[in-house]
Structure formats: structure tokens, C-alpha cells
Amino acid sequence: MNVSYKRKVNFYETDAQGVVHHSNYPRYFEEARGFFLESINFPYPDVREQLNIDIVLLELHIKYRHPLFYGDTFEVLTEFKMDNRYFFRFFYTIKKGNETVSTGETKHCCIDRSTRKMVPVPVEIKLRLK
Template sequence: MEKYPGYVRKPFYYETDKMGIIHHSNYIRWFEEARVDALNFMDCPFEKIEAEGIMIPVLGVSCEYKEMVRFGDEVVIKPFVTKYTGTRLDFEYRIYQGEKLVTTGTSQHCFMSYENNRLIQLKKTHPIIHELFLDYYETTKESY
């Protein structure tokens, strides 16, 4: 699989606080936008995953702010898969402004069935989707 180049994002004015700095709550949304974009890059968009009866809930999320991002700045969000088991999927995120690392974060997820709200093992239930996640994991693990 080709290496994912990252999700380019220009902050919107409504995402700022009174000081013109991006409000901390928006970074979690940006992580989600980058995950969704990465799924599209993998040719496995959320619509396809949901049509297969799979949900990927967020189990946990964290964010560490190293530098301020302001309205008008352009950032690149790079999501890396740090753990993939077929039932669990963990991401690390790095947000760059140019070459400067400005924010890092993590999120933890699992794969569940919409039908019965139980964990599923993608390797058994959806082997093609499993291979896509495994390939993405193998491609990104070299980067962290």
C-alpha cells in the first residue's frame, strides 16, 4: 500500500477562541477527519464499513498541545496505526505546521457489529477489510 501523505487542514474562524487560537476541543474533531480521510485513501470509506454492518467506536482519546495553531495556519494531520489486532485499532496523530510538530494525540477503537453490538474479529468476519487495515498498519508502523 502506498504511504498516506496526511490530511491537510486550514482552520476555520469559528474554531478559534477569543485570542484567535484554535480551541482545544477542535483537535479531537481533526483527528476524526484525518481518520476518515485515511479510510478513503485506503479505498475503505466509512460508508463501505457501515454497509458491512461494522461500527468503529472510540474507546479513548488523548491530545497534547505543543504549539498554538491559529486561524489562517495550514496544518497536516498524520494518523499512524500503532496497534491493530483485528478487534482493536489504535492511532497516534501528529499535527504539523510546516516541519514543526505542533500537536500529538492518540485514539483507541474496536470493531463491533451493528447487528448485536458485540466485538467482531475482522479476520474471520470481513477478511478483505482486515487485509486493508493490516496493510495500512504495516505501512504506517515504520513512521512512528
């Protein structure tokens, strides 16, 4: 499943040259991940409340290919893949038109909100992703 999240670069996200600062790309990934969960009708607040879990970020990888500038419109294509019953990943491609600007990946697990211990990915999430 591939979900597209569209957005425009804000001035505050840029440096003195008008180029998006590299620290904003993880934020774009996080916004796209939240949008992904909304697109499967399971927004993160619902995941937390209904399943009593938090989704924890374990790894983040980014490859920068081309810059984004103030005012650019771009999209983040997000794909979800299960590694095993405990770990899953999101893969991101940031595109401006037909040009790939950046690619990235995040690895996650779920933890019980009460015990703070890792738990298997809930069946409710797996079912919504089929």
C-alpha cells in the same frame, strides 16, 4: 502506512484570541481518520454498509505542544496499528510546517451493527492496510 491530511483553520474554531480551541483537535483527528479510510479505498460509509460494523472510539489522548491560529494551514499525519484481533489504534501528528503542534492517539474496536457486540477486526480492513 502514514497518510497526510491537509487543512486550514477556520475562524469559528478559534477563541477570542484567535487560537484554536482545544476541543477542535479531536475533530481534526476524526477528519484525518476518515481521510485515512478513504485513502485505502474503504470510506467509513462503505465499511458500515458492506461489513455491517461500526468502528467505536474507546480512548482518546492528546498532547498540546504549540497553538494553531486562524488561517494557519496544517497537516495531520495519521498512522494505523493493530493491537490484537479486536483492538487497533490511530496515531496522529499535527504539523504546521516543520513544527509539531500536537500529537494524539485513539483506540478503537469494531461492533456488529445488529447485535451491538464487539467483533474481531474484519479481514477486509486488515488486507487493505497491508
